[in-house]
């Protein structure tokens with residue numbers, strides 16, 4: 001079973017978003033593996049350990065994203081690929097998914113493409129669905145458990161997380177699966193893994209290597225332009241301590257106050 005985990009490098013979750021000259025930035029915040037994607041990587045490793053085959057991680061982004069892929073190598077991924085090309089800059093979700101789908105295709109025979117539920121910077125949660133569309137594969141989102149896989153019959157059974165319960169689904173492979181926290185406990189890199197990753201050279205795939213149509217990628221092709229991002233206005237709140245000589249009087253004063261303010 002060959003499994004690909006798509007991994008985005010994102011700013012640290014504590015980073016503050018800023019807009020400078022209409023460009024979105026997180027300043028000098030440290031860059032990390034998108035926290036949701038750690039679950040996708042871990043699941044790819046668990047599936048490799050159970051069924052054999054290989055665990056592959058792919059990231060699209062600037063050259064700095066090799067560091068995210070090195071983290072994937074350090075925890076045990078067999079292969080990692082960076083999709084990086086200046087012509088991809090400014091790509092929207094559809095273009096990103098198009099490039100990732102082509103990269104998954106270039107890996108060769110892949111049974112499962114795993115994604116995190118969303119990226120903590122872009123936050124659309126749409127990439128997995130768009131990749132499934134480009135590949136023409138089954139899509140299973142919000143998966144909290146891979147119950148079973150039959151590699152010979154090419155079928156998968158999963159549990160999807162719902163607001164008030166779980167949904168059990170069966171589907172055909174190959175499939176695109178987005179996973180949620182709780183599906184597993186991501187492992188830490190081993191010392192040997194870190195050393196191996198430090199020495200590794202991550203292959204970089206450019207648009208031409210993937211046969212991408214340049215009319216479908218980059219800022220010019222983006223259907224959605226991010227023209228501004230701004231924080232929500234801070235709500236002004238005031239605190240008033242309700243006074244009284246006894247709990248009953250405090251409660252009565254509180255009721256009067258609530259009635260006067262027409263809260264109820």
Ligand SMILES: Cc1cc2nc3c(=O)[nH]c(=O)nc-3n(C[C@H](O)[C@H](O)[C@H](O)COP(=O)(O)OP(=O)(O)OC[C@H]3O[C@@H](n4cnc5c(N)ncnc54)[C@H](O)[C@@H]3O)c2cc1C
Nearest residue numbers: 006007060092093096116118119122123124125126127226
């Ligand atoms: C600075 C900046 C400017 C942007 N400007 C625009 C713009 O003008 N117009 C516009 O439409 N969008 C813009 N984007 C958004 C960009 O297109 C998205 O970040 C990208 O398409 C992925 O969508 P998402 O971040 O919402 O990921 P989600 O769909 O939330 O991610 C879900 C999962 O998909 C996978 N994934 C997502 N991205 C990648 C990746 N690059 N490599 C590997 N796996 C990935 C991960 O597994 C992730 O958990 C901008 C993003 C940034 C950071």
